[in-house]
Ligand SMILES: C[C@](O)(C(=O)O)[C@H](CC(=O)O)C(=O)O
């Protein structure tokens with residue numbers, strides 16, 4: 001079964017499907033072990049973690065596809081990838097979709113912001129016309145090889161044009177061929193109900209922390225028409241805070257005694273990596289005394 005098909009089936013059965021943001025392959029391994037069934041590669045995550053840059057349209061297709069294929073290479077769960085605005089015109093978007101499919105990605109989300117995009121939860125966003133976004137979606141849908149590969153349209157319009165415009169845009173994006181809708185930066189639960197009623201396709205809620213949207217329980221979101229709940233950067237933010245405490249402690253104390261208890265142990269690390277099976281393979285394959 002293709003990854004796109006697996007993703008669609010999970011969306012249909014999980015009610016709602018919880019999707020874990022994993023900024024690298026090891027995080028993806030941990031999320032799978034924890035029990036997540038679908039993963040996410042955040043555009044902000046690639047910019048912040050892999051490049052030390054803000055999420056302001058600085059990274060490119062190649063940057064994101066490199067990180068995506070590291071995750072799909074390590075974990076066989078369906079991966080949703082943030083492709084920002086698709087990185088260019090119709091042919092660039094087609095190239096993006098083909099590259100993501102080749103990388104083993106299940107689904108992508110593409111947004112209706114102008115090419116100089118911003119984080120969805122920050123001020124100063126601008127959106128392109130509905131017609132221009134429809135053209136982006138048509139280019140993406142037309143380029144996919146597997147008809148089950150998911151093209152999700154994200155609308156950032158709520159903050160710019162208001163709820164009615166966001167609803168109309170979401171409906172127009174589905175008309176243009178979008179399989180699912182990412183309702184970005186909603187400020188009320190009822191917004192999800194209204195978008196869902198207008199589009200009739202699966203809807204994603206972004207539970208990113210410290211943003212415009214309250215951090216709702218997944219069941220409450222499901223009651224309001226949400227099919228997918230995204231945690232794009234939760235583990236990244238937690239890991240960052242933990243790492244900074246370690247750096248501070250090392251300089252302050254001159255040793256790591258105060259923070260060793262906060263660390264994942266060597267044996268836990270090896271457990272997630274399945275390290276011992278690799279060692280056993282080495283022992284089985286190669287003679288020790290030559
Ligand atoms: C989902 C998102 O597009 C991302 O890149 O992870 C961001 C998340 C964030 O900045 O909190 C967004 O919502 O714009």
Ligand SMILES: [Mg+2]
Nearest residue numbers: 042043044082
């Ligand atoms: Mg993003």
